[in-house]
Amino acid sequence: MFGIYLRRELSRRKKAALVVAMGLALGIALVITVDSVSAGMTQAQGKVLKSLYGLGTDMTVTKARSAPKAGGSQGPNFRFDARSSGEASQSSDRVMTQGGQALKSSLVGKVAAQKGVAAAVGALSLNVTKVDGSFTQGKATSSTGTQQRGGPGDGGGRPQVQGGGANFDVDSYSVAGVDVTHQTLGPLATVKITSGRTFTAAQTNAKAAVVSASYARQKKYKAGSTFEISGTTYTVIGIATPDSGESTTDVYLPLKQAQSLGDAKDKVTTIYVKATDSQQISAVKKTIQGNVSGTTVTTSADLASTVSGSLSTASDLASSVGKWLSIAVLAAAFLVAALLTSSAVSRRVREFGTLKALGWPSRRVTRQVVGESMVNGLIGGGLGIALGLAAAYAVTAVSPTLTAQLGGTGGTGGPGGGPGGPGRQTAGNTLEIALSAPVSATTIALAVGLAVAGGLVAGAMGGWRASRMRPADALRSVS
Template sequence: MEQIMSLFQSVKLALKQLLSAKFRTFLTMLGIIIGVFSVILLVSIGEAISKNVSTQLGDMGSNLVSISFYSDNPNEKFTYNDAKSLLNEAEIGSPEVMQTKEVRTSEKTANSQVTGINEDYATIKNLELASGRFCSNVDVRYAQKVTVIGAEIAKTYFKNQNPVGKHLQIAGARYLVIGVLEEKGESLFGSADQKLFIPISAAERLFKTDSVDLFYIQTNNTEQVPAIVKQVKQKMSQLFPNNKDAYTVVNQQEALDTFDSITSTLTIGLGAIAGISLLVGGIGIMNIMLVSVTERTREIGIRKAIGASGGDILRQFLIEAIVLSLLGGGIGILLGVFSAQMVTAVSSFEMHVSASTILLAVGFSMFIGVVFGVVPARKASKKMPIDALRAD
């Protein structure tokens, strides 16, 4: 109990000493404030990016395999029929062929992205309908001139109207709007809100090509994915024996693991950059505490003369450095949390400050106070009473 009271008195004395020079105390804390604020904000940004990437990749499922095709040879093609031949009975698949085309209604004319797909695309991409229906197998089989449009496309071309049942022109061809998608928002792979989706067979005619850029394969069982990847690679090597660089086969789970690794490294890097600010703040605290020791030489001499030990003096100056760091850290945490909330409020980028980040900032602040307070505190504790009392 006596030790607790002694500690309380030391903290009270430290606060009184710091408040006696408010402006200097604030300037000293500024480095810690900026450092902790930077740690909170930058680590939160890194965690938000990591969560955002993981969510978007995870939404597509870890049981997804994608085949990308790109060849400079005009005689090499990866057709929709080639892509379908890669599927087994337990799998579904969809192509994705995109081009920018002029889209026209009676009220609006602009260029928009048109994507050729099949009936399984909505399932694979987790797209929900706001109204109408999605492309069917019949639409694909007979190359029907129908389109499902994103939420932003609906607002752009059909203001205050229900687009379903209306027509628009894509590159001069008349298409019937059969469905409108729920608003999805931005993602790593572009926004479905700003696209028009048409049957792949209609896209082949419109784009004047039967080559598929991208094909997705989805299976019900995640454990089968490695075997599917191996099988797909074998089939692709048979289709393109002389150009294995014309395609890539990607396992979605591997992509997710890679992005997790990248974003984790990014978070650590951002935290390290912010840590440099804390280091600079700690050096500032040490400099000011050394000045304080010099200014309070007579006080140290008097306290030692009336019975204070070197340990008492050391503890007092060390507590002052720790209190200074914690005050600066507390303000930095408040600023960091407030900034994260402001970013979330004014943008679509959602940030949350985790408890672990706050604990890291508090722990680092205390660590800085101890490490950079030791030198001035030891210097104060080593002063001889007679020499300290002679000081001006």
């Protein structure tokens, strides 16, 4: 009886049922769209942070560089030998550590031993500035003039230098010293080898190098090419392409080789840390800070605050304006559905009064109204899910490009003199990320729950009004 009556009433009031369902559908569709876009923003931010940290890296340990002493050297300097030849070629490499103050390699083991740490790997960040060119020696000439009366001399002219000068090229690039025995954590974890191969575990001190694809194009390197740093010849064994964005490290060397070049024996500038539980990162950070003094521990959450650009702006809009707008629209949809249902009940006074006169108890009338509202809600939920999926698919199909500007930190490679990894040139480094809008099963379940909730809210108001009607109301409604 309940099903038959329900079907007849819904078919008799199709327009009213469709209005209620569409109101709920719009609110649910907006919730799905905002939720899926927010998920896409989270994925995009994850790609940006992954490009900075490395796959599986939860935090990094660094030490801020101390202020230079008064009168100390403020930057690279080069010295060239004076030669007597007419044209002398000169070349010099200046290798400097960057990314923070150097740490003892023994700290890597100390960090790895902390509670909650699954693995820790050290890396050394270097910057190489190469000056290459030549001096050309000028020629001294003298001119002979006529003797001037009363002049002091015999007429000899002043000597003049003609020609000469200098022509030098300056090339600056970043070098990352990596632990070749643990390449799944650290700088190399964010790249894939597209030509050649990566290091083997036995190449801990090999004169071999992996170069980024962009640097290889610039220098026309390929697997098998050679180049020099401070008189040491290295062989390119592989070309690396970053998983996302552009690589900010140009050359990867075994850690021992990088330490030798940078005069930093048994030193690292960054310790990459992987936690045993991703939900306990904050606790692990506090443990490391408490037990390893003088260091800065930076998590992905800390680094996320330095990401700006359209990605950050869109993420803020989605998480604040978008969600509040969704809540407001959804609340309005629930209210409209409840009012329309209550209004429909008011127009059915004769019907419900007659049913009560025939013996229907109030709870049965209420159940009938709630049942009709639940069906309207489920129809609205179905329409809302369809509209939300269509909107999410449209966003993914268009794939709008967002930019992520990585906050500059004065060359330290990370916030507060922190991470960012070896060779991370954070200032002015922009990544472009294509936005998608993935819809998860949780989002669909949320939409179904909202549909049921909308039907219950509308049914509760309409049912309460119907339960208060009396058989006498049906007689008064007869004209």
